[in-house]
Amino acid sequence: MRLNRHILSYGVAVLSTAIACLLALWLEGLLSPLVSPLFYIAVAISTWYGGIRPGLVSVVLSALMIQAAFLPPVNQLILTGPEDLIRLSIFLLVALTINLLIGNLRHSRQKIEQLNQQLLQTNTEQLRMVLSAVQMGLWDWDIVTGKIQWSPEHEQLFGIPTGCFDGEYATVEACIHPEDRSGVNQSIQQAILTRSHYQHEFRVVWVDGSIHWIEGRGRAFYNEAGEPIRMSGTVISISDRKQTEALLNQQFDRQRTVMEIGQHIRQSLNLEEILNTTVEDVRQLLQTDRVIIFQFAPNGSGTVVVESVGDRWLSILSTQIYDPCFKDEYVELFRQGLVTAKSDVRTAGIAPCHLELLLNFQVVANLVVPILQGEELWGLLIAHHCSSVREWQPSEIELLQQLATQVGIAIQQAALVEQLQTELRERRATEAALRESEQKFRQLAEQIQEVFFLYTVDFGDVLYINPAYETIWQRSCASLYQNPFSFIDSVHADDRERISTAMQGFINGDRPFQEEYRILRPNGSIRWVYTRTFFVYNDRQEAYRVAGLATDITARKQAEIALQQLNAQLELRVAERTAELTEAERRWRYLLERVQLVVVGLDCEGRVDYVNTFFLKLTGYQQAEVLGKCWFELCIPSTHRQLMQRTFTEILTDNRHSYYQNSILTKAKEERFIAWNNTLLCDSVGKIVGTISIGEDITERQKIEQMKNEFIGIVSHELRTPLTAIRASLGLLRTGIYDNRPDKFKRMIEIAAIDSDRLVRLVNDILDLERLESGRVVMDKTTCKAADLIQQAVSGVEAIAREQHIGLMVQPTQLEVWAAADAIIQTLMNLLSNAIKFSPPHTMVRVSVQPQVDRVLFQVQDRGRGIPADRLETIFGRFQQVDASDSRQKGGTGLGLAICRSIVEQHEGRIWAESCPGEGSTFFFTLPLPPGECR
Structure with missing residues (x-):
């Protein structure tokens, strides 16, 4: 019986594995991940059915079937690469x-079933001892x-x-956990x-x-009528088993998380996604309050780059941290692989400044x-428990170390990918330039009538032969690519x-190859060919290519003179055309690089394709x-x-x-106003590929226009005010309302006269200032005594001062x-007039000179x-006064100080x-000493 049981166990293992294989093959096209x-x-x-040994048989058979049926090459037990080995190893690890x-x-x-049988066979006392030892109880209902x-x-x-x-059933039910009561009742x-036998696992809540x-x-036991009359059974504590299962599940989940993260790192190139997934999985797995990844900066500070945090706790994502205590004490140790686990940071002997930082983050x-990137310390993987003290388990520490290693691999992988992408971009740019150069070269080579050829330096391979070869030799270019020396086979036997x-002398470097010879075409006709061959040198003056031209000179041999003239004309036209193209390109580039205009080329995405030298000079950028x-x-x-x-x-x-104006920012964030003319750029098929914009920097013109408008506004206001007063006074006099009031009549005349004088002064000041700033006033300088x-x-x-009671x-000075x-003198009079006008009576105005x-x-x-x-600086501007009422009360025009500044x-x-x-004001100005004098 036992032998049959063993045979059946192994039969179940073989049969279940075969069924799994058949189902996998059947579903392979639809659900390949289910293999x-x-x-x-x-x-x-x-x-479950037969035990560990039949299970091992199933593991081995499953591995063999996966290798033979699902991993290429199919139907062969061969591992073709490390990826297949890794996949098979992961399967074996999980299956085992x-x-x-x-x-x-x-x-x-x-074991439990055997124990139950033993308990039934022992006497009551032994049963009690066993029940007490195994935490089992008996009941009868x-x-x-x-x-x-x-x-x-x-x-x-x-x-x-x-x-x-x-003894009441209700008392028993009250002890059962509320969530399990219905399940217990249903099972009974x-x-x-x-x-059938009653068996159920449930929770009880103690007092x-x-x-x-x-x-x-x-x-259950039944009477003769088949009605249940009683039920007997046992209860056993399975808390330890549940804890063991929980620990095993937790350990399995952790290992699965490590494998999933490792697999995700291998499959993903997105470092940010990997880091975010890592902290989220770790926080859920450790059931902690916050998990962060902290990246170091070169100066020892750093930033929290990713974070997973519970709702109750403070988020510190993107926080920049510089902790000198941490830097001095821990950074070098972490670089050597230190792992720290603090169950309570308040009693862990941490430096006060670092402890304060942790407490601010609510860390207990x-x-x-x-996290190491090679031999360098990249950052830290940190778990924070904020709600209470926590003893970190060795398995948790080991888990975090494994994940930190995986993250380090991801960082190295991301750095490598970035480096490869950079190299790829550079390579693509180089290849694009080479393709463009080759395209230009092919266009030129395919237009000429001569055979142009390019060999490796040892004549082992033909790198290029233009279509003229087929015209002159009447043999295919492909034949020459296959046999680089096949052209010699067509040379006339003589x-x-x-x-x-x-040719051998040319290869040996004895002399150049410039030869005229005959070739024999497939149709038997003979053509004369002149071939010139030369070495192409690299930057190190090493020969690395052989190039040459072969020309059909049959007509020249028939009529040497006519052919020479034709050849000369042809070479001249080629040279002239080449020179014209070169000169046109040179002039265009010369114009773009030296014109005092901004030239900017953009592609259809708005990226900069070209900028000229003036743009770089204007904005301060490097190309x-x-x-x-x-x-x-x-x-x-x-x-x-958004508008632009x-x-x-x-x-x-x-x-x-096609024409508009807008401001741009320089590298120093200064705004410059540019007037643009825009032109669309199209490729050879007429497709728009971008724009070229030529702009003029009109910043200064805008400022001048603004100054002009302000000046016109101020001048118009200053002219309109006295004219309005004069017109109003004369208008009142014309009405005759003051004919019988001589004092009022006289006052109106005085107002008109005062505003007329003011208008004259204003015009004179404006004319003086304009003449000074335009340079039309010639300063005839001589040696003058300051006194x-x-x-x-x-x-x-002096008369004005006496009238105002000003001293x-x-x-004295020499x-x-x-x-x-x-x-x-005009400058001094303007300054003295201002000082007198704005000084209270019975005060003194002082004039002094210092060397x-x-x-x-x-x-x-x-x-x-x-x-x-x-206002100390603005008062020297045009129409500027400390108080707007000064123009009316003091009679000034607001131009006196502007004239003084221009003169000085x-x-x-x-x-x-x-x-x-x-307390008063002091105006200073300096003048040069006479030529030859210096103190």
């Missing part, structure tokens, strides 16, 4: 794990009365104090109805609130594993030895910083970007906006200056109301003001 799961099911069935787990469970089940009797062990397993059970009822797993077994326990000798970049993101202000992208689209689709200039200016304003104080006397190294410093100081700090600057001097509001 392994079907064999896993076969292994599980074989192990399933075999071991199910075998252990089956063995445990068999009278279905008719509803009363239950059970052993003391049963009470212990349900967490009820000994002797406190009242089903066992009674089907007259202290703890939860324990119980397996209940039982059997943490597990830190280094010339063959001479040509072979000359490599611009080519290939998005024009709108690089050079267009963000406020105008829409305009660019309309240019490409409708050829609109004389000051005295003449003071004499001019004038002049500091200094001399190099200046135009009238212009400097400097190569200058003389003039100072005009008053005790007026002062000038605000933000034409003397190569400088003018400025200093002031303390409420």
Whole structure:
């Protein structure tokens, strides 16, 4: 019987594996990923039914079937590469794990059944001892009365104090976990109805609130009428088994996660996706609160690049961290492979500054594993437990180390991919340039009537032969590619030895190959050919190619002179055409590179294809910083970007906006205003491939236009104001309302006269300023005494000062200056007039002179109301005054200081003001010393 059982077990293993293979073959076209799961099911069935050994037989048979039926080459037990070996190894690892787990469970089940049989055979005392040892209880339920009797062990397993059970079914049901009650009742009822054994696993809740797993077994007994009257059975604690199963499942899940992440790394090139998947899987697997990957910067700081965090906890994604305590103490250790596991960071002896950082992130326990990229420390894989203290298990630490290794591989893989992509882009660019060069070369070579050929330096291979070969030799180019020396076979027999000798001499480097010889065509006709062959040298002056031209000179032999003339004309035309093309290209490039205009070429995606030298000079960019970049993101202000992208689209689709203006950003983020002329670029078939735009920098013109508009607005306002006052006064007089009021009549006349004088002063000041700035006023500079200039200016304003009760104080001086006397006197009078106008009565205006190294410093100081700090520079502009009411109350035009600045600057001097509001102002200007004088 036992032998039959063993044979049946192995038969089930073979049969289940064969069925899995047949199903896999049947579903291969539809569901190829199910191949392994079907064999896993076969292994599980074989192990559960027969044990570990039949399961091993199923594993081996499954591996052989997978190799023979599903891995190429099919029907052969041969591994063709490392990928097949890895796939087969993964299958064996998982299948053996399933075999071991199910075998252990089956063995445990068999042990329990054997134990039950032994318990039934022992006496009551032995049964109690065994029940106590194995945590098993007995129970008996009278279905008719509803009363239950059970052993003391049963009470212990349900967490009820000994002797406190009242025998009621409701009491038993109250101890069962609420989620399991319906399942227990259904299992009991089903066992009674089907007259089968009752067996069910459920949880019980003890009085202290703890939860324990119980397996209940039982059997119903029936009366003669077939009605159930009682049920007896056992309960056994399976909490340890459940914990073991949970640990095994957890370990299996962790290993599966490591394999899945490893497989994902091998299949994906997206580093960001890999990192995000890693932290999310680790957090779910460890059941922790936060998992991050921290990347180091060269200076020891770093950034949290990815994060998975629970809803209750602070997110620190993209946080930049610089912790000097951490850098000094841990970075080098992590580079050597240090792993830190802190169950409670508050008691782990961590440096205070680092501990403060962790507490700010709500960290209570943490597990830190280094991520190495080769021999270099790339970053850290960190698990944070924030809710409570946590003891990290060795399996968890090992898991994180394995994942860190996988992440390091992914980082190296991503770096390698990026390097390969860069090399691929460079290679493609080189290949494109070569293709373009080759295309130009072929176009030229295929247009000429001579045979052009290109050999390797040893004449072993023909690299190129143009179609003229077929015309002259009347043999196919393919024949020459197959046999590089086949052209010698067509040489006339009388010339063959001479040509072979000359060719060998050329190969040996003795002399160049320039020979005339006859060739014999397949139709028997003879043609004369002149061949010139030469070496092509690389940058190191090494010969690496042999090129040459072969010309049909039959006509020349028949008529030498006519052929020479024709050949000369042909060569001249080729040279002229080549020279014209070269000159046209040179002029075009010369124009683009030297024209003082911005030239920008864009492709249809808005990327920069070309910029000229003036653009680079204007914007401050290097050519490599611009080519290939998005024009709108690089050079267009963000406020105008969307509008300009829409305009660019309309240019490409409708050829609109051939002329427009917009601002661009330089590398220093300075805005320059450009007026563009746009032209569409098309390829040889008329397809639009981009645009070429030529623009003029009109930034200064825009500023000048703005200044002109402002100047016109100010001047019109300043002219309109006095004219309005004059017109109003004269209008009132014309009405006659003041004919009988002489005082009012006189006042109107005075107002008109005052505003007329103001208008005259304004016009004179504008004319003076315009003449000064246009250079039409010639400064006739001579050596002048500073005291004389000051005295003449003071004499001019003395009457005004006396009228305003202002004193004038002049500091004596013997200094001399190099200046135009009238212009400097006008400057001093303007400054003194301003000082008098804005000084309160009975105060003093001081004029002084101080020597400097190569200058003389003039100072005009008053005790007026002062000038605000933000106006000290603007008051020297046109029509600028500290207070807008000064024009009406003081009678100024706002041009006096602008005239002063223009005069001083034409003397190569400088003018400025200093002031303390409420205490007065001091105006300074400098003039040069006479030639030859210097202090």
